[in-house]
Amino acid sequence: MAKTVSDFFVERLHAWGVRVIFGYPGDGINGVFGALSRAGGKIRFIQARHEEMAAFMASAYAKFTGELGVCIATSGPGASHLITGLYDARLDHMPVLAIAGQQARTAMGGHYQQEVDLPSLFKDVAGAFVQQASSPAQVRHLVDRAIRTALGERRVTAIILPNDLQEMTYEEPPRAHGTLHSGIGFTRPKTLPYPSELQRAAEVLNSGKKVAMLIGAGALEATDEVIAVADRLSAGCAKALLGKAALPDDLPWVTGSIGLLGTEPSYKMMMECDTLLMVGSGFPYSEFLPKEGKARGVQIDLAPDMLSLRYPMEVNLVGDATETLRELLPLLEQKAHGSWRRDIAANVEKWWQTLEERAMQPAKPVNPQRIAWELSPRLPEHVILTSDSGSCANWYARDIKIRRGMMASLSGGLASMGAAVPYAIAAKFAHPDRPVIALVGDGAMQMNNMAELITVAKYWREWADPRWIVCVLNNCDLNQVTWEQRVMNGDPKYDASQQIPDVPYHRFAELIGLEGIFVDRPEALAPAWERALSAQRPVVLEVKTDPEVPPLPPHITFEQAKHLSEALLKGDPHESRVIAGAARQALASLLPGNKDE
Numbered sequence: 001m002a003k004t005v006s007d008f009f010v011e012r013l014h015a016w017g018v019r020v021i022f023g024y025p026g027d028g029i030n031g032v033f034g035a036l037s038r039a040g041g042k043i044r045f046i047q048a049r050h051e052e053m054a055a056f057m058a059s060a061y062a063k064f065t066g067e068l069g070v071c072i073a074t075s076g077p078g079a080s081h082l083i084t085g086l087y088d089a090r091l092d093h094m095p096v097l098a099i100a101g102q103q104a105r106t107a108m109g110g111h112y113q114q115e116v117d118l119p120s121l122f123k124d125v126a127g128a129f130v131q132q133a134s135s136p137a138q139v140r141h142l143v144d145r146a147i148r149t150a151l152g153e154r155r156v157t158a159i160i161l162p163n164d165l166q167e168m169t170y171e172e173p174p175r176a177h178g179t180l181h182s183g184i185g186f187t188r189p190k191t192l193p194y195p196s197e198l199q200r201a202a203e204v205l206n207s208g209k210k211v212a213m214l215i216g217a218g219a220l221e222a223t224d225e226v227i228a229v230a231d232r233l234s235a236g237c238a239k240a241l242l243g244k245a246a247l248p249d250d251l252p253w254v255t256g257s258i259g260l261l262g263t264e265p266s267y268k269m270m271m272e273c274d275t276l277l278m279v280g281s282g283f284p285y286s287e288f289l290p291k292e293g294k295a296r297g298v299q300i301d302l303a304p305d306m307l308s309l310r311y312p313m314e315v316n317l318v319g320d321a322t323e324t325l326r327e328l329l330p331l332l333e334q335k336a337h338g339s340w341r342r343d344i345a346a347n348v349e350k351w352w353q354t355l356e357e358r359a360m361q362p363a364k365p366v367n368p369q370r371i372a373w374e375l376s377p378r379l380p381e382h383v384i385l386t387s388d389s390g391s392c393a394n395w396y397a398r399d400i401k402i403r404r405g406m407m408a409s410l411s412g413g414l415a416s417m418g419a420a421v422p423y424a425i426a427a428k429f430a431h432p433d434r435p436v437i438a439l440v441g442d443g444a445m446q447m448n449n450m451a452e453l454i455t456v457a458k459y460w461r462e463w464a465d466p467r468w469i470v471c472v473l474n475n476c477d478l479n480q481v482t483w484e485q486r487v488m489n490g491d492p493k494y495d496a497s498q499q500i501p502d503v504p505y506h507r508f509a510e511l512i513g514l515e516g517i518f519v520d521r522p523e524a525l526a527p528a529w530e531r532a533l534s535a536q537r538p539v540v541l542e543v544k545t546d547p548e549v550p551p552l553p554p555h556i557t558f559e560q561a562k563h564l565s566e567a568l569l570k571g572d573p574h575e576s577r578v579i580a581g582a583a584r585q586a587l588a589s590l591l592p593g594n595k596d597e
């Protein structure tokens with residue numbers, strides 16, 4: 001049989017190093033599936049339950065391996081289902097290639113079945129490179145360029161293949177005018193600023209007395225360098241959500257997360273510093289950074305368009321975090337460890353105690369914060385953590401003490417619900433020998449994570465370490481938003497939009513052959529984690545949690561506090577519980593008069 005365009009396509013992906021593709025089939029892309037089948041396992045196809053989940057998997061695979069993530073879908077609805085997962089990769093700067101089928105070239109423009117204008121659909125999310133192939137000799141450079149662009153620019157790219165083209169005999173581009181003769185291969189360059197710029201940065205940092213650092217996903221590979229620079233500058237360091245695993249939390253000067261899901265020591269440090277060094281972070285909220293003009297700033301980022309975006313920096317360094325910090329270090333003078341760092345460490349120590357006290361507050365029936373608190377000391381070495389968007393992201397960000405060698409990620413920039421389980425599945429295909437734990441709200445579970453448990457049931461037996469745990473926080477509420485409505489908008493809980501059905505998640509797990517554990521007493525949490533972590537198969541650990549424990553930011557403005565009290569006065573159906581419950585203490589500090597702003 002002659003080599004088809006699809007055979008060539010699969011061969012070329014393989015030559016680029018692609019070994020895993022996440023996706024879902026359909027007649028618009030059958031040609032490529034046929035070729036994948038003929039390729040005899042050279043590239044592994046992982047079947048998700050939904051194309052959006054496959055795209056989340058590709059995004060997470062890129063995050064956990066540093067390699068290209070690839071997802072595939074059929075024409076029309078399959079392709080449009082990919083979009084949200086692709087935006088996740090786009091917003092978190094992940095290299096992902098989307099492959100989509102399309103109607104036959106002979107039908108296009110004819111309002112044909114499943115005909116969607118895919119180049120237009122993908123144009124925003126895959127704007128760096130999106131092309132619909134129209135001839136066999138074009139496919140070689142489309143693959144080469146889509147992958148090189150994705151890797152080189154850390155962007156999402158897309159190739160759309162009409163189904164008649166997929167089955168045609170492949171032709172190499174002839175040596176003729178109007179053809180391209182492309183090749184494969186990409187290695188990341190070493191990106192460093194000019195020495196004069198490094199010197200300018202060092203001057204700013206050397207003249208500071210109170211240096212604060214903020215690191216993000218760009219610093220994940222730069223742990224030693226961040227520690228060395230922070231020690232030289234006697235700085236404290238906060239971590240943006242995607243940079244959680246960049247520094248271990250047992251260092252006394254690490255203030256943990258920042259922002260709405262952040263910590264008080266991070267907030268204080270940013271308000272009091274005179275110098276800010278930001279590394280590899282697109283952390284969005286300027287109000288958690290120093291007031292403009294209050295601190296001198298230096299930023300390091302690989303992407304020029306992320307520089308001086310949240311705070312006007314004095315020195316903007318385009319560079320790789322590891323390499324740039326290494327070059328910067330010898331230019332930095334050793335600062336004495338004085339009251340600045342001592343105060344940060346004291347704040348951090350006090351904050352961990354506060355978190356413990358908050359986690360141990362009684363609640364009805366289980367305080368969700370305690371889930372993370374009990375998990376933290378039990379985290380196995382090299383665990384990979386994921387979290388969904390929802391209140392659990394607060395506990396993930398603040399309460400989990402991460403150690404060296406662990407990985408952790410979530411849908412950061414997009415903050416999409418429904419990412420934690422596909423992320424956790426991709427983590428297993430990236431590192432089958434590492435335990436994986438996902439924290440997920442019940443709303444996110446119902447939205448789509450639950451269906452992906454079927455994917456886990458399908459594949460887990462092949463994972464070298466079977467430990468794969470999803471902890472479901474069952475509060476029958478879209479809790480994060482309920483609290484946002486109360487605090488940000490001053491509205492009472494709107495049951496019609498916020499209340500969600502009670503579902504026995506642990507029993508669903510059992511039905512499909514996984515292990516189910518149910519907890520509705522705080523004392524049962526620790527043994528439940530122990531059991532889940534020693535289980536011989538994937539586990540759904542369902543915990544009945546209290547929706548009245550507020551997942552509130554460490555710093556609330558007077559305005560927000562006022563809104564909250566208004567909501568309570570307007571008659572939130574859950575008002576009496578809110579006031580009387582475990583939230584009482586936290587709320588007291590929010591009410592007008594108790595904050596100085």
Ligand SMILES: Cc1ncc(C[n+]2csc(CCOP(=O)(O)OP(=O)(O)O)c2C)c(N)n1
Pocket residue numbers: 388389390391392415416417418440441442443444445473475477478479480481
């Ligand atoms: C796809 C998507 N839809 C809606 C939202 C808005 N949103 C953010 S958190 C949240 C509530 C999540 O509820 P649940 O998963 O039950 O977690 P909880 O906050 O109750 O712990 C919603 C609706 C979102 N981030 N993503």
Ligand SMILES: [Mg+2]
Pocket residue numbers: 441442443473474475476477478479
């Ligand atoms: Mg919920």
